Amino acid sequence: MPNNGSLTANLRKSRPSDVRAALLDAATQLIEAQTDDKVSLRACARLAGVSHAAPAHYFPTRAALISAVLAHAFDKLTEAMIAARDAAGDDPFDRLKGTGRAYVAFGLAHPALYTMMFRPTYLQVPDGEMAEAGGRCGAVLGEAVAATPRPGGLTVAAGMAMAWTTVHGFVGLVSNGLVLLDEDPMTTAERILEQQRTAFSG
């Protein structure tokens, strides 16, 4: 699998002051640029301006580096969801919808990162740091669902599955270009979320 050699424009010349941060930054860049897991440890090292084995000093394995990147991404997503929810007013469904809107916006803005965040089986061993960050993220959604009435007889678990299903599926389809929309994706997302008002209102 020969390397195409793009994205090597901004190679660092001298060793960076914070190697760990430089590696995380390089990995994020590579993930967002390359769409899939072709992001190699050696490419990260080159981009960060260190030797090919330097990453081993900070991350025991490739999966650990990726996990660290994903954990940070989860925290960003959690922040965005909380901010949108708190800006959405008092109505429980509006707050759930705001949370979902932020989720979709994040997913569409960072498709490659998003894909990896929500396919944990791909990092063979579950990573503690990442699992915690993911848990905090899920909790925000769970709280928003729990705060709504669910007259359809849905349990909180099923309601959460339903709400999450909606946003997760939409991001996956749109960011992979599987569905052709005739309007701004966020507008369609808004419509789809609004369709759930009846299921989440008293």
Add this chain to the structure above:
Amino acid sequence: MPNNGSLTANLRKSRPSDVRAALLDAATQLIEAQTDDKVSLRACARLAGVSHAAPAHYFPTRAALISAVLAHAFDKLTEAMIAARDAAGDDPFDRLKGTGRAYVAFGLAHPALYTMMFRPTYLQVPDGEMAEAGGRCGAVLGEAVAATPRPGGLTVAAGMAMAWTTVHGFVGLVSNGLVLLDEDPMTTAERILEQQRTAFSG
């Protein structure tokens, strides 16, 4: 990345009669067993009982082999959706729901295959055979949506995004273990699909 060496029990001893079919079969086995793209050309070749470069004679590149496997999987999924739709009676929403149920069942039965099928960006170049098979599959869903009334003012495109979003998101969340369900996943899927009846009935 050293190989763990499992799944080598059923190595073929002599060269198979139909090498191409043997390779497709080996690739399918490896994908379903390994959950991610660690399925290597060389591992397929070993499993099929041929040399490491034999695949090149049938598939110009690794992506082409994977594409062929996924195209076949798409055809299987399409078949299952059509069968379930035709067994669901006359009501348009029931037929849509049957289609969705078959979709979810397939996704939960073949999680790794499913993941790859619906993440086409991961195979850098779009493959014709696979795109056609995927198109036929999407068409079945599209027809089912088009046959329903959509009083909410949804266009067919938005309705299709909504219906597909539901099943795609559910499969992604459940098969990755991201959501904890207190019942059989297909039962929850049934509930979630049923919630959409109001949006797809006259």
Add this chain to the structure above:
DNA sequence: CCCCTTTGCTTGACAGTGTCAAGCTGATAA
């Protein structure tokens, strides 16, 4: 001041990968 340990990174190696370039083998055609 010198030595000694530790930290942080580098160099080198190994087995694995995808892909390309040859070479071999057996069947079919002339």
Add this chain to the structure above:
DNA sequence: TTATCAGCTTGACACTGTCAAGCAAAGGGG
């Protein structure tokens, strides 16, 4: 019988993740 040729193998290349060893500099104790 010989020529051709498809179908597969062997060998090589650059790349990968990971491990082992080594080097350079900083810091501390005598």
